[in-house]
Amino acid sequence: xxxxxxxHTSSQEDFLLESSASSHEELQHEDFSLEADPFDDSLDNPxxxxxVQESLLLNTEDCEQPEASAQIDLExxxxxxxxxxxxxxxxxxxxxxxQHANTLLESLEAQDVPVHYQCREGxxxxxxxxxxxxxxxxxxxxMAWINDDEILPCCCIPKTAIRxxxx
Amino acid sequence: MSYTTFNQKTFDTLKxxxxxxxxxxxxxxxxxxxKIFENLIxxxxxxxxxxxxxxxxxxxxxxxxxxxxxxxIFLSNLKYQTLLDSVQGRxxxxxxxxxxxxxxxxxxxxxxxxxxxxxxxxxxxIMRNVVPNPAEVFDDITRNDFIxxxxxxxxxxxxxxxxxxxxxxxxxxxxxxINGKVVDINLRxxxxxxxxxxxxxxxxxAIRFYVSFACSFAFAERAKMEGNAKIIKLIARxxxxxxxxxxxxxxxxxxxxxxxxxxxxxxxxxxEVREIFLDAAEQEKEWAGYLFKDGxxxxxxxxxxxxxxxxxTDQRIVAIGLPPIFNxxxxxxxxxxxxxxxxxxxxxxxxxxxxxxxxxxxxxxxxTDDFGDFDL
Ligand code: FES
Ligand SMILES: [Fe+2]
Ligand SMILES: [Fe+2]
Numbered sequence: 335x336x337x338x339x340x341x342h343t344s345s346q347e348d349f350l351l352e353s354s355a356s357s358h359e360e361l362q363h364e365d366f367s368l369e370a371d372p373f374d375d376s377l378d379n380p381x382x383x384x385x386v387q388e389s390l391l392l393n394t395e396d397c398e399q400p401e402a403s404a405q406i407d408l409e410x411x412x413x414x415x416x417x418x419x420x421x422x423x424x425x426x427x428x429x430x431x432x433q434h435a436n437t438l439l440e441s442l443e444a445q446d447v448p449v450h451y452q453c454r455e456g457x458x459x460x461x462x463x464x465x466x467x468x469x470x471x472x473x474x475x476x477m478a479w480i481n482d483d484e485i486l487p488c489c490c491i492p493k494t495a496i497r498x499x500x501x
Numbered sequence: 502m503s504y505t506t507f508n509q510k511t512f513d514t515l516k517x518x519x520x521x522x523x524x525x526x527x528x529x530x531x532x533x534x535x536k537i538f539e540n541l542i543x544x545x546x547x548x549x550x551x552x553x554x555x556x557x558x559x560x561x562x563x564x565x566x567x568x569x570x571x572x573x574i575f576l577s578n579l580k581y582q583t584l585l586d587s588v589q590g591r592x593x594x595x596x597x598x599x600x601x602x603x604x605x606x607x608x609x610x611x612x613x614x615x616x617x618x619x620x621x622x623x624x625x626x627i628m629r630n631v632v633p634n635p636a637e638v639f640d641d642i643t644r645n646d647f648i649x650x651x652x653x654x655x656x657x658x659x660x661x662x663x664x665x666x667x668x669x670x671x672x673x674x675x676x677x678x679i680n681g682k683v684v685d686i687n688l689r690x691x692x693x694x695x696x697x698x699x700x701x702x703x704x705x706x707a708i709r710f711y712v713s714f715a716c717s718f719a720f721a722e723r724a725k726m727e728g729n730a731k732i733i734k735l736i737a738r739x740x741x742x743x744x745x746x747x748x749x750x751x752x753x754x755x756x757x758x759x760x761x762x763x764x765x766x767x768x769x770x771x772x773e774v775r776e777i778f779l780d781a782a783e784q785e786k787e788w789a790g791y792l793f794k795d796g797x798x799x800x801x802x803x804x805x806x807x808x809x810x811x812x813x814t815d816q817r818i819v820a821i822g823l824p825p826i827f828n829x830x831x832x833x834x835x836x837x838x839x840x841x842x843x844x845x846x847x848x849x850x851x852x853x854x855x856x857x858x859x860x861x862x863x864x865x866x867x868x869t870d871d872f873g874d875f876d877l
Contacts, residue, residue: 450816450832452841457544458741459748459820460838477540479748479820501830 396444397435416492420447421466421499437473438487449487449500456489463487468496504599504670514603518760519753520695521688522602530605534759537749538609545612545742550735552623557630557728564631564726570795575726576632577792578713580642582736583624584652585709589617589702589743592659596698600666606750613746616739623732631729647791654784655705658698665691693766696754700774700821703747704781706740707817712785712806716792718840719800730840737841744817751821771823779826782814801834808833 418441419429428447435441439461442449452460459478463485470490478486485498508526515534517523533539564572593614601607628635642648668677668686676685714737721730757764789806797803811827819825832838 448835451838453738453741454842457745459745460816462820475540477537477544478745479752481822 397440398431398433398444416468417495418442418492419495419497421497422501424466424499426497432492435491438470438485438490438492442487447500451488454488456486459486461486461488464499466497466499469493470496503673517602518763519603519606519750520597520600521692521760524599525602525604525607528604528608530608533605534603535605535749535753538603538605538746541609541742541746541749542605542612545609545616545739548616548735548739548742550619552619552626552732555623555626555728555731555735557627560627560631560726560728563720567725568796570793571720571798573795574716574792574798575720575729576638577647578716579624579627580638580645580648581651581788582710582713583621583639584642584648585655585705586617586620586624588652588655588659589705590614590621592656592663593617593702596659596663596666599670600695609746613743616743620736620739623736627729627732647788651784651788654780655701655709658694658701662691662694662698665694689762689766692760692763693770696751696763696766696770697773697777699747699750699754700770700777701781703744703751703817703821704777706743706747708778708781708785708810708813710737710740711813712789712792712810714841715801715806715809715834715837716798718837719798721840722800722836734840741841748820755822774821774823775818775826778814778818778823782810782826785810805833809837 413433415431415433417429418432418438419426420442421427430442430445430447432438432441435444437454439449439451439454449463450460452458454461456472456474457477459480462478462480464483465485466483469492470485471493472486472490474489476486476489480486487498505524508524510523510526512523514529515532517534519535530539564575567575591614593610597610598607601610625635628638632638665684665686668679668684669688669691672686674687676683678684714733717726717730717733720726751767753759754763755767757767786803786807789803789810793801793803793806808829809832811829812832815825815827815829
């Protein structure tokens with residue numbers, strides 16, 4: 335499975351990559367601290383520090399950087415580069431790019447755009463996202479239910495510049 | 502319509518609706534009306550696992566070291582999950598197989614239900630390894646008020662559908678007097694009951710398990726009950742697939758393409774569907790209250806679990822085409838996602854620990870200062 339190779343970083347890599355992961359984790363951490371005192375009984379609380387698992391299973395490296403990409407580059411050919419613009423309630427808020435990542439989900443995560451996910455294989459539907467403009471190609475047959483205007487970022491890559499709506 | 506185990510008629514399978522058409526005959530998959538069910542079967546088979554392959558040797562010690570209120574949380578969740586999987590290991594078969602009309606859907610229902618029996622067996626495996634007297638725990642499931650109350654809301658739609666369908670297959674449509682009671686059996690009402698049953702099953706698969714999942718993973722974040730968490734990860738992977746299965750069934754019904762009447766029924770039931778989701782969410786929040794009655798566990802409390810239930814409920818109801826109930830857009834427990842992701846779950850007996858858990862355990866125990874010499 336191509337994903338496990340890129341997701342499952344060894345422990346050693348993990349330590350080296352910690353610094354690049356920190357901004358993402360800070361984001362997650364903020365989510366936590368918004369809640370009204372969720373850890374009132376925490377004395378020595380590992381959850382309080384950071385979601386440890388995040389850094390183990392996810393791409394903490396920037397898979398949009400060629401040297402970190404798991405894809406094999408074709409000699410003399412540049413990979414097509416597509417703009418991915420992200421809207422909240424149809425207002426554009428951010429534009430990132432897609433070039434080297436294995437999936438749109440990995441690309442977004444590497445650029446600090448959080449997307450819901452669970453299975454990362456197209457069968458749970460957690461990453462369902464509205465595609466406002468453009469086209470995607472599925473690298474794996476999506477199994478989760480999606481409406482006609484929706485995509486599963488965990489198993490597709492853009493074919494054109496795209497506009498997506500994240501809640 | 503009376504049930505026959507092999508329908509002798511010749512008919513075009515592709516023209517049948519999912520339910521209440523011709524009863525099935527040849528179990529053939531060369532032609533399929535809805536290919537998704539074949540895909541679900543394939544995926545479920547590829548997920549096959551055996552509880553005994555997960556080593557629970559360390560969990561007994563962990564369990565004994567837990568304070569009383571955390572033992573209560575752990576055992577109560579296990580009892581509740583046992584109830585849910587007892588229901589799911591049989592009810593899809595009993596309720597849906599007599600009325601199904603497509604071979605690929607029939608086989609998906611059987612495959613789905615079979616995987617639930619693996620979940621049930623895994624609870625016995627956990628109990629045997631963790632508590633000195635498993636019988637006490639299992640016996641309490643039918644005695645404990647908090648659990649039996651849950652059983653009612655989980656099973657009432659199934660039971661209603663099963664009863665009505667048995668009258669329908671024996672007596673057909675019409676007004677019948679059965680044991681002195683007058684019952685009116687008509688197909689439209691039966692379809693309505695089927696639709697609502699499918700919604701309640703969707704809720705069971707999609708919401709009811711998640712409070713327990715959260716607790717199991719919160720234990721494992723502290724490197725406690727890790728064998729249990731490994732089993733729960735495997736269960737969660739199956740449940741995500743079952744959830745997708747029920748979402749497809751509900752969406753096909755709502756689209757009305759293979760049965761226009763079903764589409765009308767779905768459109769007219771929106772309020773009841775919302776109620777089913779809302780009731781389940783409230784019951785799960787109440788359950789969180791029972792779990793934490795003697796104290797919260799590290800990393801989780803009743804309030805944050807309630808927010809998680811609201812978030813999950815919104816995700817699930819939106820997926821079947823209805824508006825959200827709580828407008829809970831962000832996940833209050835983002836760390837759960839990576840536990841629910843089972844990319845790297847391996848069930849090899851020789852590998853007692855999943856590498857990620859092991860590294861996770863190290864990570865939390867070792868201070869970063871220890872790596873002062875490393876170039877970061
Ligand atoms: S994460 Fe499961 S479908 Fe995309
Ligand atoms: Fe189950
Ligand atoms: Fe299930």
